Amino acid sequence: MSGVRAQQKQKTRQALIEAAFNQLSADHSFSNLSLREVAREAGIAPTSFYRHFKDMNELGLTMVDEAGLTLRQLMRQARRRIESGGSVITTSIVTFMEFIDNSSNQFRLLLRERSGTSKAFRAAVAREIKHFILELAHYLESETPCDPTHAYIQAEAMVTLVFNAGAEALDIEGTQREELVERLIWQLRYIARGATLYGRDNKGSVEKSV
Numbered sequence: 202m203s204g205v206r207a208q209q210k211q212k213t214r215q216a217l218i219e220a221a222f223n224q225l226s227a228d229h230s231f232s233n234l235s236l237r238e239v240a241r242e243a244g245i246a247p248t249s250f251y252r253h254f255k256d257m258n259e260l261g262l263t264m265v266d267e268a269g270l271t272l273r274q275l276m277r278q279a280r281r282r283i284e285s286g287g288s289v290i291t292t293s294i295v296t297f298m299e300f301i302d303n304s305s306n307q308f309r310l311l312l313r314e315r316s317g318t319s320k321a322f323r324a325a326v327a328r329e330i331k332h333f334i335l336e337l338a339h340y341l342e343s344e345t346p347c348d349p350t351h352a353y354i355q356a357e358a359m360v361t362l363v364f365n366a367g368a369e370a371l372d373i374e375g376t377q378r379e380e381l382v383e384r385l386i387w388q389l390r391y392i393a394r395g396a397t398l399y400g401r402d403n404k405g406s407v408e409k410s411v
Contacts, residue, residue, distance in 0.1 A: 210252070210253070213243065213245060213249075213252075213253060214253040214254075216243040216244065216245075217239060217240070217243045217245070217250065217253055217254065217260065218260070218263060218264055218267060219243075220239050220240075220242035220243040221234055221239045221260060221261075221264060222264060222306045222307060222310070223242060223306070224238060224239065224242065225306040225309055225310060226306070226309075227309070227371070227372075230309075230313050231261050231264070231310060231313070231314065232317075234257065236250055236256075236257055239257075239260070258319070258321065258322075261310075261314070261322060262321060262322065262325050264307075264310055265310060265311065265314060265322065265325040265326055265329060266325065266329065267307070268304070268307035268308070268310055268311050268329070269311065269326075269328075269329025269330075269332060269333070270329075271300070271304060271307060272297075272300055272304075272307075272308075272311075272329075272333065273329075273332060273333055273336060275296050275297075275299070275300050276293060276296060276297070276333070276336070276337075277336070278296070279292050279293050279295075279296035280293075280340060282296075289344075289393075290386055290389045290390055290393065291386055294363070294382060294385055294386055294389070295382075297363060297367065298367075298370060298378075298382060301367055301370055301371060305371060308367060308371070309371065311326055311329065311330075311364075312364070312367075312368050312371075314326050315327070315330070330360060330364070333360055334353065334356045334357050334360050335353075335356075337356035337359065337360065338352040338353040338355070338356035338357075339352075341355055341356055341396075345393075345396065345397060346396075346397060347396055351396060351399065355392060355393070355396045358392050359389055359392055359393075362385065362388055362389060362392075363385065363389075366381060366382075366384075366385045369381060370382075
């Protein structure tokens with residue numbers, strides 16, 4: 202019975218997270234959410250909320266962690282797809298834009314809280330972005346001539362560009378979105394090519410195609 206209760210508790214906890222994400226929009230940020238509204242959408246009484254989260258801030262921080270994890274998992278899948286052929290940069294950007302389309306509220310949360318008023322939320326988003334950068338840096342270090350330091354610098358520059366482009370992509374579509382993606386791909390190629398040439402000059406390594 203304890204196993205069943207634990208599963209039910211986890212199911213309700215996830216329902217609260219999803220309910221909160223569902224209520225986010227371009228005009229409705231996390232700070233606008235009320236505990237009562239989230240609980241109602243999750244199908245539980247407001248008082249039951251406290252069995253799963255200490256308060257709305259704890260829920261919000263959990264949402265930041267989940268959004269970051271979802272994005273990192275998608276990018277790992279993209280890198281696995283690359284192993285069967287295709288451009289590293291193009292495949293990664295297509296995957297990222299799919300994340301924005303399919304999980305726009307998760308990305309909005311990361312964007313807003315990245316520079317929000319809450320120090321705890323800013324730190325949580327910074328931590329998720331750091332994870333993202335470190336994973337990309339590790340990949341670059343293993344697949345290109347970059348040493349650890351320059352792999353991190355390259356990854357940080359790429360992630361900054363991608364997040365900025367993602368913020369713009371939320372509000373455009375059609376030809377404008379296509380043009381944005383094309384520009385972003387070329388910007389990332391410039392960074393990658395420069396890093397590759399730098400690595401070759403300093404290590405004599407052979408360039409890996411991006």
